[in-house]
Structures are given as C-alpha cells and as structure tokens.
Amino acid sequence: MTHAAKVLVINGSYRDDGITDQVVAAAVEALNGAGAETEIVNLRDYPIEFCLNCRECTQQPGAAPGTCVLDDGMHELIDKIETSQAYILASPTNFSSVTALFKRFMERLVAYAYWPWDNPYPKSRKTETPRKKALLISSSAAPSWMGRWFYGSGRQLDIAAKTIGAKSVGTLFTGLASAEKHQRLTPKSVARARSLAVRLIEA
C-alpha cells in the first residue's frame, strides 16, 4: 500500500475530546505525518437512521453493497468506506458493548450482505483477498485486560471490520478511561496509538 492511502475513521463516541477522540487524534496525526490521507466521521454528527430490517438492500445481487430504502447519510458513508483503503473503527464500551451510536451504524452494514428471502443466512459480498486493514479502538472504565476479555465491544468492532472487507491489524483498548471528567490520554497510550496506526499503511 502506498502512503497516499486513504484511511477512514468511524468514531462512535458521544463526547468531544473524550478518550476515544484523543486516541483517534493521536492515530490520525501519525497517519498524516506518514503521508496518508485521513477522514474522520464522528457518528454523533452524522445523519444515520435505524435499520428498518426490511432487507431490501440484501435482496440485490452483486459484489457492491445493496442500496438502502432510507434516504440518509449512510449512502455517502458507504461511498466513503468503498473508496478508502484502510479504517479505524472506534467506540467506547457502554454496558459491555459498543455504543448505541456505533451499533446503529453497524446494523446498517447489512447492505454488505446478500441475503435473499429464500436464503436461511446472509452471505458476505466482500469475498476478495487481500482484505483491507482496520485498527480497532475501544475504552472502558474497567482495566483494559478486563475490557478485552469480558466485553463485547472488541468483538463487535471486529465484526464491523470484517463486514466491510477489512482485517484487524490491532486493537487498542484503553482501560481506566473514566477516572476524571476530562481525562487525558497517557503518553504511553499516545505512543501506542501512533505505532499501531502506522500498521494500517505498511505494505
């Protein structure tokens, strides 16, 4: 992959400048410094409706994501996903899971499945190899080792990555993220975010 690669960040945090935003900022700064093009989509500012479970998008054959009946920002977001070479998928851990904001986005990724009514299960439209790359970012009040082992957020982010045709190159799970109202990321976490991010654009 060349350094002109475009890296799309999809961030499911509710807060400006919380721990998730800070990890994302460190990663993006490293990527920009390495010559990558980056774009951040903060889902909290992005107009996406809930999936209707109508499955219209899943009836359409072909390798391209199906077209949703809803007329909202998801069409543009899927274009951004399709034209990016790598991703950062980020969400705090709330009630052991990605945020509702991230989950709402994730359910709309059903457009990446071919699932006609007479098929008992969905088939991924993203079968090509090599897969694109994704860095997964989450955080929790609990220590990071607990978050990694006991929460669903890491696994959910991985499912979202696979759905859009990407393979995880690493997970950055920041624990003890709720000790202060305006907590700052430690220098060690900043360094880790920077070094993991660069994996996205390595050959």
Ligand SMILES: Cc1cc2nc3c(=O)[nH]c(=O)nc-3n(C[C@H](O)[C@H](O)[C@H](O)COP(=O)(O)O)c2cc1C
């Ligand atoms: C509604 C809610 C639910 C939460 N649930 C959990 C949880 O189940 N486990 C945990 O360790 N932390 C939990 N937390 C703490 C968040 O994970 C933590 O505040 C978050 O990672 C900080 O991300 P941010 O700074 O980007 O907002 C919860 C916080 C909120 C507000």
